[in-house]
Amino acid sequence: xxxxxxxxxxxxxxxxxxxxxxxxxxxxxxxxxxxxxxxxxxxxxxxxxxxxxxxxxxxxxxxxxxxxxxxxxxxxxxxxxxxxxxxxxxxxxxxxxxxxxxxxxxxxxxxxxxxxxxxxxxxxxxxxxxxxxxxxxxxxxxxxxxxxxxxxxxxxxxxxxxxxxxxxxxxxxxxxxxxxxxxxxxxxxxxxxxxxxxxxxxxxxxxxxxxxxxxxxxxxxxxxxxxxxxxxxxxxxxxxxxxxxxxxxxxxxxxxxxxxxxxxxxxxxxxxxxxxxxxxxxxxxxxxxxxxxxxxxxxxxxxxxxxxxxxxxxxxxxxxxxxxxxxxxxxxxxxxxxxxxxxxxxxxxxxxx
Amino acid sequence: xxxxxxxxxxxxxxxxxxxxxxxxxxxxxxxxxxxxxxxxxxxxxxxxxxxxxxxxxxxxxxxxxxxxxxxxxxxxxxxxxxxxxxxxxxxxxxxxxxxxxxxxxxxxxxxxxxxxxxxxxxxxxxxxxxxxxxxxxxxxxxxxxxxxxxxxxxxxxxxxxxxxxxxxxxxxxxxxxxxxxxxxxxxxxxxxxxxxxxxxxxxxxxxxxxxxxxxxxxxxxxxxxxxxxxxxxxxxxxxxxxxxxxxxxxxxxxxxxxxxxxxxxxxxxxxxxxxxxxxxxxxxxxxxxxx
Numbered sequence: 001x002x003x004x005x006x007x008x009x010x011x012x013x014x015x016x017x018x019x020x021x022x023x024x025x026x027x028x029x030x031x032x033x034x035x036x037x038x039x040x041x042x043x044x045x046x047x048x049x050x051x052x053x054x055x056x057x058x059x060x061x062x063x064x065x066x067x068x069x070x071x072x073x074x075x076x077x078x079x080x081x082x083x084x085x086x087x088x089x090x091x092x093x094x095x096x097x098x099x100x101x102x103x104x105x106x107x108x109x110x111x112x113x114x115x116x117x118x119x120x121x122x123x124x125x126x127x128x129x130x131x132x133x134x135x136x137x138x139x140x141x142x143x144x145x146x147x148x149x150x151x152x153x154x155x156x157x158x159x160x161x162x163x164x165x166x167x168x169x170x171x172x173x174x175x176x177x178x179x180x181x182x183x184x185x186x187x188x189x190x191x192x193x194x195x196x197x198x199x200x201x202x203x204x205x206x207x208x209x210x211x212x213x214x215x216x217x218x219x220x221x222x223x224x225x226x227x228x229x230x231x232x233x234x235x236x237x238x239x240x241x242x243x244x245x246x247x248x249x250x251x252x253x254x255x256x257x258x259x260x261x262x263x264x265x266x267x268x269x270x271x272x273x274x275x276x277x278x279x280x281x282x283x284x285x286x287x288x289x290x291x292x293x294x295x296x297x298x299x300x301x302x303x304x305x306x307x308x309x310x311x312x313x314x315x316x317x318x319x320x321x322x323x324x325x326x327x328x329x330x331x332x333x334x335x336x337x338x339x340x341x342x343x344x345x346x347x348x349x350x351x352x353x
Numbered sequence: 354x355x356x357x358x359x360x361x362x363x364x365x366x367x368x369x370x371x372x373x374x375x376x377x378x379x380x381x382x383x384x385x386x387x388x389x390x391x392x393x394x395x396x397x398x399x400x401x402x403x404x405x406x407x408x409x410x411x412x413x414x415x416x417x418x419x420x421x422x423x424x425x426x427x428x429x430x431x432x433x434x435x436x437x438x439x440x441x442x443x444x445x446x447x448x449x450x451x452x453x454x455x456x457x458x459x460x461x462x463x464x465x466x467x468x469x470x471x472x473x474x475x476x477x478x479x480x481x482x483x484x485x486x487x488x489x490x491x492x493x494x495x496x497x498x499x500x501x502x503x504x505x506x507x508x509x510x511x512x513x514x515x516x517x518x519x520x521x522x523x524x525x526x527x528x529x530x531x532x533x534x535x536x537x538x539x540x541x542x543x544x545x546x547x548x549x550x551x552x553x554x555x556x557x558x559x560x561x562x563x564x565x566x567x568x569x570x571x572x573x574x575x576x577x578x579x580x581x582x583x584x585x586x587x588x589x590x591x592x593x594x595x596x597x598x599x600x601x602x603x604x605x606x607x608x609x610x611x612x613x614x615x616x617x618x619x620x621x622x623x624x625x626x627x628x629x630x631x632x633x634x635x636x637x638x639x640x641x642x643x644x
Contacts, residue, residue, distance in 0.1 A: 090446055136625075138632040141445060142388050143587075146579045147628045150621035153576060157618045275453065282450060311465055318458030325447050325454075326439055 071195035077292030079249030087242030088222030096152035099269035101254020121255035129247025171265030206289035285331025355487030366494035368601030377549035393571030399557025429550020476562035580624035586634025
């Protein structure tokens with residue numbers, strides 16, 4: 001037996017052993033988490049170009065309105081992604097944070113302009129999120145979901161009755177548009193561009209988060225709370241922070257809603273929004289910051305195309321969620337990866353023969 | 354005094370409905386460890402099927418009720434097959450979301466079938482009332498309370514005196530050990546999904562005459578009964594029923610004497626408060642019970 005044979009044999013055995021342990025490991029504690037994906041910044045730039053180009057596909061005020069809605073829901077979905085996908089907290093209070101952001105911004109902006117309103121909305125919703133999570137931090141998963149649902153119903157009820165804050169049945173109207181220097185974001189196209197800017201900032205922050213140790217702490221806390229605690233992580237604090245950050249995204253969306261639509265009314269917000277956002281994030285994908293954005297765009301634009309079968313819309317959604325949960329856990333954005341994983345072995349086989 | 358009595362009577366009836374739904378939730382949670390968010394829409398389905406049989410096809414009340422319960426039971430079984438059985442090895446979160454999806458699907462099927470218009474299911478007692486101490490109590494409310502008490506008694510018997518009940522209690526007490534003892538969870542979870550759906554359907558039949566039947570009938574009722582489930586500690590049927598009555602009576606009295614515009618808010622406040630103070634519920638947990 002020559003030396004080369006031996007080294008080859010060793011390396012083969014070593015490789016086999018390595019894959020065997022990896023397989024066992026995968027079976028016991030699941031596959032090793034991806035640290036972060038390659039070429040995220042390039043994808044971000046591509047996403048930016050696509051989003052800014054989206055209005056070219058639409059026509060007129062109506063199309064821009066749909067696009068605006070898609071962007072607002074994207075920001076909400078990014079917030080939900082933070083709470084649900086990164087921190088594992090099942091919350092149905094998205095609509096309540098959205099409403100709080102909108103009314104706070106509408107209430108503050110006459111005293112200092114929309115920018116001050118925006119900052120106030122983000123601060124208030126972040127604090128509200130921290131408070132909710134702090135007070136409910138001992139509730140198990142299901143109970144927390146139920147609690148956030150009742151919290152959000154409570155918030156809507158308060159807003160319907162608290163007329164000084166929300167303007168009651170009249171709502172608040174005549175809200176100013178955002179201004180940067182002398183440039184006012186006061187037309188539908190400019191509203192859309194502003195919103196795209198915020199969506200891109202939101203995604204970029206999440207990409208940065210994904211590349212930082214903070215996300216690993218979050219995932220550790222989400223998947224193995226008790227173990228994470230024994231390693232010295234402040235799991236409760238991490239969860240509070242994640243929930244508050246998610247709430248801040250939703251508050252930002254609320255403020256943008258108020259100042260790009262010029263009108264807020266208590267009936268603009270309901271639990272339906274929370275459910276819709278949850279569906280968007282799930283269908284879009286919970287393993288990538290782009291998932292929420294893709295989900296929000298698809299589920300806002302799809303109903304416009306599906307007008308003829310609008311009656312079946314919810315049925316389609318329900319089926320879509322079940323399909324995603326059962327067959328495509330990574331959502332729409334994971335489709336290329338899944339397809340590649342299926343196709344590549346076939347191609348490799350063909351190349352060999 | 355008359356006002357007080359009518360408030361109490363309204364509270365008791367409302368509590369009975371919440372208790373019916375809550376019993377279904379607790380039963381399912383004991384057996385499977387999950388919560389079915391489609392419960393509210395199963396209740397709506399029960400109300401619509403009752404309306405369809407009794408008003409549209411003028412079926413006599415009792416057979417119509419029985420047919421409705423059987424139908425809703427079968428829908429519950431279907432939900433188990435589609436939304437729970439394939440996901441048993443996945444995290445609870447996946448199951449919760451699939452029940453949300455099924456709730457959405459069920460609601461849209463109801464709308465496709467019956468439209469979104471309001472319907473009225475008449476009470477078997479018409480609108481007759483029982484006059485007591487100056488207050489008028491509809492006979493329907495008395496029927497609701499009796500139905501709830503009968504169901505509670507039957508469930509207690511089922512859980513405490515039968516083999517199925519012993520298995521469910523074992524699963525609730527220690528899921529893994531129970532599985533090691535060879536309890537057939539697959540069969541059990543089908544039956545329990547069906548039973549808890551039938552309870553929701555019964556709730557729908559009972560509550561429909563006192564309200565208007567709409568596609569969103571069930572959801573607020575489900576939320577109110579969650580408060581009872583949480584307060585009762587999620588696994589205790591006695592505690593849950595007591596909590597349901599207590600919450601509804603407190604809600605009616607606060608609504609009558611403090612502020613009526615926040616009447617819907619009181620159960621939520623009670624729920625949030627109790628989760629802050631004692632997330633494990635106010636009734637002693639199942640640990641330490643002998644089997």
